[in-house]
Structure formats: structure tokens, C-alpha cells
Amino acid sequence: MTQSVKLCALEDIPEGEIRGETLPDGSRIALYRVGGTVYATADKCTHGEVSLSEEGTLDGCTVECSWHFGTFDITTGKATGMPCEVALKTYPVELIEGNIHVVV
């Protein structure tokens, strides 16, 4: 069963920034705001124990992990640069009354 989880206000995420949040099951999620659109992926790099919201750099729709410079497409979660090969989990994002919700 899926549920929509309210995480923060849209205005809490500056354009071009990454914000970390915690889901009800305790897992961490990264929210990215690009061109007015918010995308959501799992927060942990699939190559190591790194928080992308804390250690990642966002360039357009690409997040780069600062540890080994692997990259992901935040719109699909796909790994786009070595050494990352496993995709990030992505989450549908809904904007409801100015608040960011993700479907989990």
C-alpha cells in the first residue's frame, strides 16, 4: 500500500539545493529543487555510506557524490558516472498546498 508523506514546504528547498528528510520508516530521502521542480531519491549513495543531501553536489539534474565523484540522474535515479552502477531509488513527488509530499 502506498501513502503520501508530507515532508516540508516547497520554500524550504532553495532552487538548486538538496535537502535531506526522514521518512516514517526511518530511511533518509534527498529532495532536489531544479527549475522549480522537486525530485526525490534515496539519500544514500549506492556506492558507499554517503549522504547525498550532506555530501553531494547538484549540477542541473545531476547529483555528484563527493567521495568518489560518481553521479546520478535525479529525475530517474540512474547511475550516470563511475564508480556508481546501481540506481538510486526514486519517489514520486506531489506539491499540495505549497508542501512537498512523497509517495512511499
Ligand code: FES
Ligand atoms: S561513495 Fe559515492 S561515489 Fe563512492
